[in-house]
Amino acid sequence: AVAWSALYGGLCIAMPSALMAYGLTSSPLSRALVRVFPGVAKVSLVGVLFWEGIKVLLALAMMWSAPRFVPGLSWLALVGGLVVALKAYWLELWMRSRRSV
Numbered sequence: 001a002v003a004w005s006a007l008y009g010g011l012c013i014a015m016p017s018a019l020m021a022y023g024l025t026s027s028p029l030s031r032a033l034v035r036v037f038p039g040v041a042k043v044s045l046v047g048v049l050f051w052e053g054i055k056v057l058l059a060l061a062m063m064w065s066a067p068r069f070v071p072g073l074s075w076l077a078l079v080g081g082l083v084v085a086l087k088a089y090w091l092e093l094w095m096r097s098r099r100s101v
Contacts, residue, residue: 001072009081016055023051
C-alpha cells in the first residue's frame with residue numbers, strides 16, 4: 001500500500017505536467033491561437049496561465065480522490081511521491097549541467 005501511495009503521489013505531479021506540456025505545444029487550441037494572433041506575447045501568457053490552472057486543478061483533484069483509488073492509502077508516502085516527482089526536475093537540471101562541463 002505504501003508503494004502504491006508513493007506511485008500515485010508521483011502520478012499526481014507527472015500526469016498534470018504532461019497534460020500541460022501537450023496543451024502548450026501541440027493542442028489544437030494553442031495552434032489556433034498562434035495562427036490567429038502571431039507574435040502576440042499576451043496570448044502566450046494567457047495560454048501558459050490557462051494550462052497552469054488546469055494542471056493545478058487536476059493535481060488537486062487527483063489528490064482529493066486518492067483514498068478512492070489507492071486502498072490502504074498512506075498520506076505520508078503520497079506526499080513523499082509528490083516531493084520526489086517535484087524534485088526530479090532539479091535532478092535532471094543538475095545532471096544536464098554536469099554533462100555540459
